[in-house]
Amino acid sequence: MADVPSKSESEAWQRAINKVRKCVVSIKYQRPYSFDTELCGIGEATGFVVDAERGLILTNRHVIGPGPFYGSIVFENNQELDVWPMYRDPVHDFGFLKFEPKSVKYMHLIAMELAPGLATVGTEIKVIGNDNGESGSILSGYISRVDRNTPVYRQYTDFNTCYYQANASASGGSSGSPVFNVDGVAVALQAGGIFNASTDYFLPLDAPLRALKQIQNGGEVKRGDIQTVFRLQPIFECQRLGLSGERENVFRETCPGLKDLVVADKVLPEGPSDGKLKAGDILIKINGKLITQFFCLNTVFDENVGQTVSVLVQRDGHDIEQDITVQDLSEITPCCFFSVDRTIFHDISYQVAHRYSLACRGVFVRLQFVAEYEQVCSATASHSG
Incomplete structure (x- = not known):
């Protein structure tokens, strides 16, 4: 017989859920151009407030993308605000969106605490997000691994980090959801999973927390690699x-x-x-x-x-x-492009060079209509948002 949670445990989880729901936002976005590893298109995802004073939201890099981005967020009280990219990591699957905190009405903004050291095998977790486009969805599971190599996707792929693994059955729209424990603090970031299975992959919060502290201190997020x-x-x-x-x-x-x-x-x-x-x-x-x-x-x-x-x-x-x-990753991360007809030209990025084992030099050419066709045919992709 399955263990029945005690009353005190159930109450603790209810307090945690009520706390986290106020931090979580649904994201609607448009990426008008195919850029680097990401395709043009529209989508939905999730994020959560990590700095209420500055209006910073943590979500996935594959949501924000490396190129032009237009988006809006919807809070728990159904207020909608515009957001714009504040930071996107050159390698790891996280980034920050910014909104205007003074524009938030009828609710008190709170930020979610990031606690990467609390993720261990056996930790019971919950995930609140825009699962399959249904805002406020609550999923449950247990962390089963904290040492998994990063999954390989058809487009953008994270590397030089490990991922956590759990069975929470997240689906499209959950990308960027907070993975939190019974105390209501984030222990990981929902990043992907396997279609037709309950397996989910979480990004550890060490790198996002380090980047957040640098932004809060007014500095530039320095990223190096060899x-x-x-x-x-x-x-x-x-x-x-x-x-x-x-x-x-x-x-x-x-x-x-x-x-x-x-x-x-x-x-x-x-x-x-x-x-x-x-x-x-x-x-x-x-x-x-x-x-x-x-x-x-x-x-x-x-x-x-x-x-x-x-x-x-x-x-x-x-x-x-x-x-x-140690090279500055900004040197091999393109930040602009040139468009002729329906063709995009930009410098080869570290991501593209890594995928095809190329030198980080030269020009990357992408035909927009081919990218649109690839998007229609990308049903096997494993990102959850």
Whole structure:
């Protein structure tokens, strides 16, 4: 027989739901041009207020897109306001929309707390969002994994992070929904799932929280990278790649319960790591700091934009240390385009280069009518919004 929640537990969840509902908004948007990895079109999604004073809403990058965006949000009291992009991450699946807080009437704005450290296997969660276009939908589940490699989609694909996994049965329109616990704080961001299955994928909130703090402090969100795609590999696979017993002991003693290590999966040609790293290199340390998770990796890169970092990897059982310059991701993220007839021209982005294993240079050409046809045929896409 299934466990019946106690009265106090049910009341706690009800308080959490009532609190979160006031933060959640439905998003209606239009992307008039196909740009980078995203297609033109209209859609619905979800977001939630993370800074009531500044009017900031957290949602997915694949909702905002990398190009022109027009959108509006609808609050719980059915008030509609225009929004515009404040920030969209060059790699990870999150971004911030901005609205005018003074225009909100008849309700008190509150912001949702971001608590990335509270997501653990077995955590009971709920998701409130615009599921299948039905605003205010409430879904439930349990986090089953916190170390999943990012899913691969037909268009935009996140990388150099891990995702959480749960079975909450979210569908289209849920993208950008807050994943929250019984205390009503966000522990993850709904990002995608599998069609015809109940599996959902959540983005950890470490990167969104770091970016939010930089925006709140009035600074620019600095993002760095070395043009290498890393993935998590089980330790037994790393042993086959040449992980030494000595290095394995250091990892296991430092992080008991560690099951995976960060391994280079793809090195882009002509990038900072070209000729220095290879696919299959096991990442050991950066600037002397042991790397056991993606958050440590991204933090080091973001804090050393334009600087040289010392990267220690193990290849075929041998330690190899390389000095690599961290590139500013804004340099390989296009911010404008040129349109002739129904054809779009813009610089090749890191996203496109990563997908096709190209150098981050040259011009990307997209025929608008082809993009429209692709949108009609993209029924297998796995993003939930």
